[in-house]
Amino acid sequence: MRSTTDTAVGGRAILRHLEALASLSDRDREALATLPGAPVVHRAGKEIIAAGALLGEPWFVLDGWVCRQITLPDGRRQIVDFYLPGDLAGYSSRPEARASAPYLSMSDVVLAGATGVVACAQAQPGVCRGLAAALRAIENEVEVGVLAQLVRNGRMLAHERMIHLLDEMARRHERAGLGSADGFAMPLTQENLGDALGLSTVHVNRVLQQLRRQGAIRTANGRVAILDAASSEQEPPSASAEERLVSTVQS
Amino acid sequence: MRSTTDTAVGGRAILRHLEALASLSDRDREALATLPGAPVVHRAGKEIIAAGALLGEPWFVLDGWVCRQITLPDGRRQIVDFYLPGDLAGYSSRPEARASAPYLSMSDVVLAGATGVVACAQAQPGVCRGLAAALRAIENEVEVGVLAQLVRNGRMLAHERMIHLLDEMARRHERAGLGSADGFAMPLTQENLGDALGLSTVHVNRVLQQLRRQGAIRTANGRVAILDAASSEQEPPSASAEERLVSTVQS
DNA sequence: CGCACATTTGACGAGAATCAACTGCAGTGG
DNA sequence: CCACTGCAGTTGATTCTCGTCAAATGTGCG
Numbered sequence: 414m415r416s417t418t419d420t421a422v423g424g425r426a427i428l429r430h431l432e433a434l435a436s437l438s439d440r441d442r443e444a445l446a447t448l449p450g451a452p453v454v455h456r457a458g459k460e461i462i463a464a465g466a467l468l469g470e471p472w473f474v475l476d477g478w479v480c481r482q483i484t485l486p487d488g489r490r491q492i493v494d495f496y497l498p499g500d501l502a503g504y505s506s507r508p509e510a511r512a513s514a515p516y517l518s519m520s521d522v523v524l525a526g527a528t529g530v531v532a533c534a535q536a537q538p539g540v541c542r543g544l545a546a547a548l549r550a551i552e553n554e555v556e557v558g559v560l561a562q563l564v565r566n567g568r569m570l571a572h573e574r575m576i577h578l579l580d581e582m583a584r585r586h587e588r589a590g591l592g593s594a595d596g597f598a599m600p601l602t603q604e605n606l607g608d609a610l611g612l613s614t615v616h617v618n619r620v621l622q623q624l625r626r627q628g629a630i631r632t633a634n635g636r637v638a639i640l641d642a643a644s645s646e647q648e649p650p651s652a653s654a655e656e657r658l659v660s661t662v663q664s
Numbered sequence: 665m666r667s668t669t670d671t672a673v674g675g676r677a678i679l680r681h682l683e684a685l686a687s688l689s690d691r692d693r694e695a696l697a698t699l700p701g702a703p704v705v706h707r708a709g710k711e712i713i714a715a716g717a718l719l720g721e722p723w724f725v726l727d728g729w730v731c732r733q734i735t736l737p738d739g740r741r742q743i744v745d746f747y748l749p750g751d752l753a754g755y756s757s758r759p760e761a762r763a764s765a766p767y768l769s770m771s772d773v774v775l776a777g778a779t780g781v782v783a784c785a786q787a788q789p790g791v792c793r794g795l796a797a798a799l800r801a802i803e804n805e806v807e808v809g810v811l812a813q814l815v816r817n818g819r820m821l822a823h824e825r826m827i828h829l830l831d832e833m834a835r836r837h838e839r840a841g842l843g844s845a846d847g848f849a850m851p852l853t854q855e856n857l858g859d860a861l862g863l864s865t866v867h868v869n870r871v872l873q874q875l876r877r878q879g880a881i882r883t884a885n886g887r888v889a890i891l892d893a894a895s896s897e898q899e900p901p902s903a904s905a906e907e908r909l910v911s912t913v914q915s
Numbered sequence: 916c917g918c919a920c921a922t923t924t925g926a927c928g929a930g931a932a933t934c935a936a937c938t939g940c941a942g943t944g945g
Numbered sequence: 946c947c948a949c950t951g952c953a954g955t956t957g958a959t960t961c962t963c964g965t966c967a968a969a970t971g972t973g974c975g
């Protein structure tokens with residue numbers, strides 16, 4: 414992992430992500446360029462924020478994936494949501510908000526503290542108007558993502574859950590300027606996918622193979638590409654996240 | 665439905681609910697007694713807040729149940745969470761927050777506008793300190809409830825989902841001073857339960873019968889009583905919502 | 916009474932979990 | 946350099962949970 418390169422790529426991803434959520438002024442961009450903390454590296458499986466901890470120190474993800482997950486006493490796990498490069502993990506506008514689930518690194522990750530950026534947007538909402546708007550949009554996005562996860566696990570079949578999740582990840586990578594002809598980097602084991610989608614590891618494997626066989630996806634070198642756009646209907650790119658939630662799925 | 669009685673019962677439920685979340689001063693109690701709007705009645709199946717609408721007008725539930733739900737294009741539904749008497753539906757501390765799922769009445773309901781109460785807590789956080797704290801706790805509770813719903817649908821078997829949900833509802837009713845020897849009022853059809861738990865109506869019926877046969881629950885007149893405390897471990901009443909989420913379930 | 920709706924029941928099949936083994940591969944140390 | 950180890954992925958056989966279909970039985974209500 415070349416930390417320097419990752420940091421630069423991650424920085425661009427943050428900028429593109431936020432620009433997709435709100436129009437940023439030069440002042441906003443300057444804050445984003447200067448205020449994030451120095452890159453911090455964590456190994457896979459590290460607890461970034463503990464369950465119940467105060468959400469006082471949010472992190473930008475520069476490289477790798479972070480997730481929130483809930484563990485039952487008997488060891489069953491449910492992944493709540495994912496934080497990709499360009500995402501902001503552990504942010505809440507509510508004072509005294511606490512983590513209702515622990516944040517874990519799914520892979521080796523590079524993070525940058527976002528405390529300064531958030532403080533700037535909150536202290537001077539007039540100056541950093543774009544940043545403040547983006548933070549609001551981010552909070553909304555997280556909630557929408559959790560609801561999508563709930564719908565997948567509650568009301569979709571295994572292959573629908575898989576395509577729906579992969580579609581969402583692909584969309585988010587593209588929006589952040591990541592992703593290419595061979596798709597996007599997905600540093601998850603099939604066990605992790607199962608914990609996200611409420612499926613056994615074995616069944617995840619079979620669903621992936623079926624999707625590969627029918628030409629819906631391609632996987633190589635830890636990257637995934639969505640090939641078959643027919644699995645989701647044509648949509649105007651202006652569709653909001655909520656609209657997508659209701660219109661992305663086929664029966 | 666005797667609106668006068670329901671209003672009084674609902675008002676007590678609100679007070680008890682908030683007192684369970686934060687210690688209220690006399691000032692807080694006075695605000696709660698005077699500021700809620702006049703009771704509003706809705707029939708079952710009414711849309712209280714539309715998807716995407718600005719969350720500018722939260723409602724106290726005085727009687728009946730409200731839920732949020734997401735509908736897929738092919739008609740499949742997923743209920744996100746429930747709002748019982750004493751609960752506050754449609755509140756967000758974030759400015760410009762929008763409903764990421766529509767709010768619907770599951771039964772005939774009686775609501776009271778909470779705009780005044782919320783405005784009081786936000787305008788004078790120093791004066792209505794308890795109210796402000798309670799509102800923060802409510803936002804947290806809603807999020808924890810959604811995560812519990814996600815874990816149920818993703819990682820639990822049908823009978824576990826049912827007991828887990830009924831337990832949660834029973835706890836919330838008791839805390840609000842509702843509920844008695846014959847349990848609490850649950851104005852849901854089995855189809856609604858299925859939409860919440862990600863199960864078919866037929867299977868909901870069979871799970872309920874099994875639970876009745878094994879003496880875990882009792883149902884009569886639209887009321888449900890949880891009988892078998894062995895299905896959840898003994899817990900000190902001080903356990904937080906997050907702790908409950910991880911410790912309530914048996915394998 | 917008849918109608919609409921909720922609940923119940925049985926038979927059957929589909930989807931997914933489980934169990935167990937095997938493969939492929941990267942890292943490690945002799 | 947190669948055996949050894951551990952982990953992720955793969956495969957087949959089997960079991961089980963749950964959905965679907967269809968019909969019957971309540972139940973409240975105009």
